[in-house]
Amino acid sequence: MAELLFPKQGRKKKQRKHMKSIIQEKDGRCYLCMKLHADYSVKYTEEHHVYFGCGQRAVSEANGFKAYLCLEHHEHFGGPEAVHRNRETCLIIQQDVQRRFEKTHTREEFMALIGRSYL
Numbered sequence: 001m002a003e004l005l006f007p008k009q010g011r012k013k014k015q016r017k018h019m020k021s022i023i024q025e026k027d028g029r030c031y032l033c034m035k036l037h038a039d040y041s042v043k044y045t046e047e048h049h050v051y052f053g054c055g056q057r058a059v060s061e062a063n064g065f066k067a068y069l070c071l072e073h074h075e076h077f078g079g080p081e082a083v084h085r086n087r088e089t090c091l092i093i094q095q096d097v098q099r100r101f102e103k104t105h106t107r108e109e110f111m112a113l114i115g116r117s118y119l
Helices: 031-037 056-063 087-101 107-114
Strands: 046-049 066-069
Touching (some): 031 066, 046 056, 056 107, 087 107
Antiparallel strands (some): 046 066
């Protein structure tokens, strides 16, 4: 019966490396509020993985392809500029991340990671 006790001995979960965002610091400011409205106030923000879909979230996490967004700019039920509702707003961040990545890497390297170019 003792072998059924938790946690299981000898096995640890593999920790993934979480890279910092390549386009902004995690300082409580919303990336889109700053870019679109010049609003630099500190708000509650959530981490947004810029490229999503089949396997893209893990690639975004590993390479710092993320931005910090307020609820108005992030959530499905947020405002009209929310990245999960507005393709144009989503594209702004995707292009900004790709431009930043290509300052130190090639477009071919970006496309090998993401599968397409957003520029």
